[in-house]
Amino acid sequence: MKIDPIHQFNIEPLFTIGHIGNQTIAFTNSSLYMLVAVAIISLLMLASGSQLVPGRLQSVAEISYEFVASTIRSTAGAEGMKFFPLIFSLFMFICVSNLVGIIPYTFTVSSHIIVTVGLALLVFFTVLIYGVAKNGLKFFSIFVPHGVPGYILPLVMFIEVLSFFLRPVSHSIRLFANMLAGHIALKVFAGFVAMLGFSLGAIGWVGGVLPLALTIALYALEILVAFLQAYVFAILTCIYLNDAIHPGH
Amino acid sequence: MAESHGGAKGQPANAHTEADGGHHSGGFPPFESSTFASQLVSLAIFFVVLYVIVSKLALPKVGGAIEARQNKIEGDLAEAQKLKDQSDAALKAYEGELASARSRAQAIGNESREKANAQAEAERKALEQQLANKLAEAEKTIASTRTTAMSNVRGIAADAAGTIVQQLTGVVPDAVSVNAAVDASLKG
Numbered sequence: 242m243k244i245d246p247i248h249q250f251n252i253e254p255l256f257t258i259g260h261i262g263n264q265t266i267a268f269t270n271s272s273l274y275m276l277v278a279v280a281i282i283s284l285l286m287l288a289s290g291s292q293l294v295p296g297r298l299q300s301v302a303e304i305s306y307e308f309v310a311s312t313i314r315s316t317a318g319a320e321g322m323k324f325f326p327l328i329f330s331l332f333m334f335i336c337v338s339n340l341v342g343i344i345p346y347t348f349t350v351s352s353h354i355i356v357t358v359g360l361a362l363l364v365f366f367t368v369l370i371y372g373v374a375k376n377g378l379k380f381f382s383i384f385v386p387h388g389v390p391g392y393i394l395p396l397v398m399f400i401e402v403l404s405f406f407l408r409p410v411s412h413s414i415r416l417f418a419n420m421l422a423g424h425i426a427l428k429v430f431a432g433f434v435a436m437l438g439f440s441l442g443a444i445g446w447v448g449g450v451l452p453l454a455l456t457i458a459l460y461a462l463e464i465l466v467a468f469l470q471a472y473v474f475a476i477l478t479c480i481y482l483n484d485a486i487h488p489g490h
Numbered sequence: 491m492a493e494s495h496g497g498a499k500g501q502p503a504n505a506h507t508e509a510d511g512g513h514h515s516g517g518f519p520p521f522e523s524s525t526f527a528s529q530l531v532s533l534a535i536f537f538v539v540l541y542v543i544v545s546k547l548a549l550p551k552v553g554g555a556i557e558a559r560q561n562k563i564e565g566d567l568a569e570a571q572k573l574k575d576q577s578d579a580a581l582k583a584y585e586g587e588l589a590s591a592r593s594r595a596q597a598i599g600n601e602s603r604e605k606a607n608a609q610a611e612a613e614r615k616a617l618e619q620q621l622a623n624k625l626a627e628a629e630k631t632i633a634s635t636r637t638t639a640m641s642n643v644r645g646i647a648a649d650a651a652g653t654i655v656q657q658l659t660g661v662v663p664d665a666v667s668v669n670a671a672v673d674a675s676l677k678g
Contacts, residue, residue, distance in 0.1 A: 272532035286548030291555035326545035
């Protein structure tokens with residue numbers, strides 16, 4: 242019995258869709274789980290009925306709606322509601338795919354950095370393009386904080402510009418690293434139980450209780466992290482969009 | 491690059507059988523750049539699909555349901571408020587009616603009491619007048635009776651005096667002097 246905590250992140254092509262240049266574009270297990278996430282969200286939101294007194298499924302759909310809506314209102318104001326579909330899609334996509342990915346033998350879409358980079362760049366360019374289109378050059382006033390003495394302003398501006406362009410990096414790596422590390426840790430501890438048992442026999446199985454307890458605790462933590470990282474991603478998106486909507490602040 | 495990722499049919503078997511060999515030579519799957527294009531394309535497709543579903547169908551539907559409920563609740567509350575106002579108004583009208591009826595009853599009571607009092611007073615006065623009349627009449631009768639009796643007393647006294655004088659002296663006195671003597675003693 243050998244612990245291989247990396248195997249769960251393998252991308253396995255299921256069938257080929259086509260070619261771009263000399264790159265083969267395949268429908269992979271990752272694509273399958275994206276499809277699963279989209280299907281679950283669609284089912285939840287569309288098949289849950291719209292009764293006056295909501296059932297369980299409809300309550301979940303409405304709580305998600307209200308949750309994301311209130312997050313946007315509190316961070317980006319009422320004007321931020323024009324990005325409601327985007328933020329709702331981001332939050333639900335990440336949250337559902339993370340929660341699906343925590344089921345054993347499944348694949349976690351956001352444990353691949355290219356996916357989180359794709360989502361973070363989507364947010365980054367949305368902020369940039371909307372900010373410039375709405376405010377023109379005034380948008381770049383977010384790099385010039387108020388009340389900073391003149392002699393230190395160039396340094397502050399340099400830091401502000403740098404941090405602005407580093408946003409997609411931190412935005413994507415936070416989600417990716419959390420999911421990756423969590424799943425590796427789970428796999429290591431869970432594998433440890435089996436390894437002890439198979440190599441030491443009865444004593445090993447008894448000794449495996451400790452890593453098993455740790456695995457269970459980690460599993461609960463990972464469920465929290467799966468939701469929390471989706472929330473963090475969504476709220477950071479709101480905060481970045483707030484810069485584009487109200488660059489004066 | 492094409493050979494590292496191409497041949498989608500053969501690749502999975504290879505990946506399953508020897509997990510550490512084959513195309514894992516690059517090491518860590520998340521940093522395997524040959525899979526980036528596939529993932530980005532599927533992410534783009536599925537995220538766009540999700541965005542369209544969410545913005546065109548899901549959010550209007552759920553938002554509509556929430557709004558419909560909100561409207562229903564507000565409508566019901568407004569209806570309840572209206573009914574409450576109506577019942578308040580009815581209560582106020584009832585209380586006003588009750589108060590006016592009570593004051594009217596009191597007025598009627600006062601009026602009839604006064605009327606009865608006045609009537610009783612008038613009857614009492616009439617009775618007193620009547621009694622006073624009767625009293626005056628009775629006094630008059632008493633007075634006349636007394637004068638008559640007094641005149642009778644004088645006659646009796648004169649007779650008695652005449653008889654006494656006759657018994658004492660054996661002489662019958664003349665009536666004039668007897669009367670004069672009786673009158674003198676009556677006055678005295």
